[in-house]
Amino acid sequence: MTYETIPSLTRLSQDEVLFRDSVYEFADREIRPYVREMDEHARIPPRLIENLFGLGVMGIEVPEAYGGAGASFFHSVLAVETLSQVDPSIGVLVDVQNTLVINAFNRWGNDAQNAAYLPKLASDTVGAYALSESGSGSDAFALTTRATERGDRFVLNGRKLWITNGSEAGIFIVFANVNPDAGYRGITAFIVERGFDGFVVGKKEDKLGIRASSTCELLFEECVVPRANVLGEVGKGYKVAIETLNEGRIGIGAQMVGLAQGALDAAVHYTRERKQFGKAIADFQGVQFQIARAATEVEAARLMVYNAARRRDAGEPFLKEAAMCKLFASEVAERVSSLAVNLYGGYGFVKDYPVEKFFRDAKIGQIYEGTSNLQLQTIAKQVLG
Numbered sequence: 001m002t003y004e005t006i007p008s009l010t011r012l013s014q015d016e017v018l019f020r021d022s023v024y025e026f027a028d029r030e031i032r033p034y035v036r037e038m039d040e041h042a043r044i045p046p047r048l049i050e051n052l053f054g055l056g057v058m059g060i061e062v063p064e065a066y067g068g069a070g071a072s073f074f075h076s077v078l079a080v081e082t083l084s085q086v087d088p089s090i091g092v093l094v095d096v097q098n099t100l101v102i103n104a105f106n107r108w109g110n111d112a113q114n115a116a117y118l119p120k121l122a123s124d125t126v127g128a129y130a131l132s133e134s135g136s137g138s139d140a141f142a143l144t145t146r147a148t149e150r151g152d153r154f155v156l157n158g159r160k161l162w163i164t165n166g167s168e169a170g171i172f173i174v175f176a177n178v179n180p181d182a183g184y185r186g187i188t189a190f191i192v193e194r195g196f197d198g199f200v201v202g203k204k205e206d207k208l209g210i211r212a213s214s215t216c217e218l219l220f221e222e223c224v225v226p227r228a229n230v231l232g233e234v235g236k237g238y239k240v241a242i243e244t245l246n247e248g249r250i251g252i253g254a255q256m257v258g259l260a261q262g263a264l265d266a267a268v269h270y271t272r273e274r275k276q277f278g279k280a281i282a283d284f285q286g287v288q289f290q291i292a293r294a295a296t297e298v299e300a301a302r303l304m305v306y307n308a309a310r311r312r313d314a315g316e317p318f319l320k321e322a323a324m325c326k327l328f329a330s331e332v333a334e335r336v337s338s339l340a341v342n343l344y345g346g347y348g349f350v351k352d353y354p355v356e357k358f359f360r361d362a363k364i365g366q367i368y369e370g371t372s373n374l375q376l377q378t379i380a381k382q383v384l385g
């Protein structure tokens with residue numbers, strides 16, 4: 001009798017190893033030296049963004065015919081994880097570009113839209129994904145941005161809040177309601193270019209963590225959008241949102257795994273170097289056990305993220321796994337980065353060392369792309385029926 005053996009979840013193909021290693025080398029060389037400065041100034045230098053395009057991580061799933069890498073969702077997850085090990089702000093820039101914006105085009109864009117926008121997204125244009133508003137976060141479909149049909153155009157009026165990549169983006173996927181009486185069945189996704197009349201990027205938030213990643217308000221005042229820029233169907237924007245966010249949250253899981261790994265690596269390095277009572281603090285069993293537990297948690301979170309991503313690429317259901325991996329990975333990121341601060345002692349509390357930033361950056365994982373309570377709600381529905 002022969003038995004089929006399934007390789008381990010964390011086993012990477014040769015191509016995935018090469019990809020991950022090239023992203024890590026880039027992050028180490030071109031991001032690490034600037035992490036503190038970017039955090040302090042709350043800004044990603046344009047040069048670095050250009051280099052991310054050059055590296056190929058801004059168009060991972062864009063088909064080769066449109067100038068992208070034509071790679072898998074799993075590659076996007078690997079890129080986000082690896083970049084977040086060094087800087088979770090860069091991780092989320094790349095995450096939104098790939099798992100939300102490009103993903104939405106791949107799934108819902110027609111030939112003309114894909115031909116017009118995917119080459120730009122793969123080569124030089126950052127994308128953003130605008131669903132949330134001041135009054136609608138968890139209850140996303142209560143959004144009030146209005147789209148009014150006028151001939152072959154729609155006119156958008158309203159405000160979006162908390163939009164990642166708002167400062168840098170040239171292409172925005174914007175959700176607005178064409179028929180509030182129809183409730184969520186009026187929600188429609190639009191492709192909005194930065195230069196469209198009546199569209200302005202407003203205030204940038206001053207944040208606790210992922211400070212280099214821009215988070216902006218978007219203002220629409222009689223913003224004219226051609227009908228040809230409806231992504232998917234009129235009134236089906238809720239589907240665009242649900243389906244992209246289901247996948248996107250695996251990317252946030254990956255961001256949190258990378259962050260936790262970065263904090264753990266720093267803690268391992270520091271505890272081997274730091275001496276108290278005449279020996280390295282890593283020689284104390286109390287410290288060893290804390291590190292062992294943290295390493296176990298990071299491994300578990302990574303297995304969950306990889307499993308969800310591989311299920312997605314295999315066309316298997318992944319809704320529950322995506323919610324679970326984001327929920328768990330964001331909790332692990334908070335615990336492990338907190339431990340790293342503790343293990344650095346006083347040095348963990350100051351900006352000269354990387355761990356206080358990881359601790360601040362971790363918090364967002366439990367908030368965006370569905371708070372932890374909303375992930376629990378999704379998981380409960382799947383478990384309880």
Ligand SMILES: Cc1cc2nc3c(=O)[nH]c(=O)nc-3n(C[C@H](O)[C@H](O)[C@H](O)COP(=O)(O)OP(=O)(O)OC[C@H]3O[C@@H](n4cnc5c(N)ncnc54)[C@H](O)[C@@H]3O)c2cc1C
Nearest residue numbers: 129130131132137138162163164215367368369370371373
């Ligand atoms: C840095 C940052 C970047 C972001 N980027 C983007 C982006 O690019 N695009 C975008 O569209 N949005 C973005 N967001 C918005 C983000 O997705 C929302 O903040 C998030 O969904 C939560 O919505 P809210 O802030 O309105 O909180 P609320 O929905 O008001 O939630 C407040 C609290 O109530 C709890 N709660 C709400 N409803 C329930 C319920 N039914 N059961 C139990 N508990 C509940 C929540 O879990 C939370 O603890 C970003 C936010 C931040 C902070």
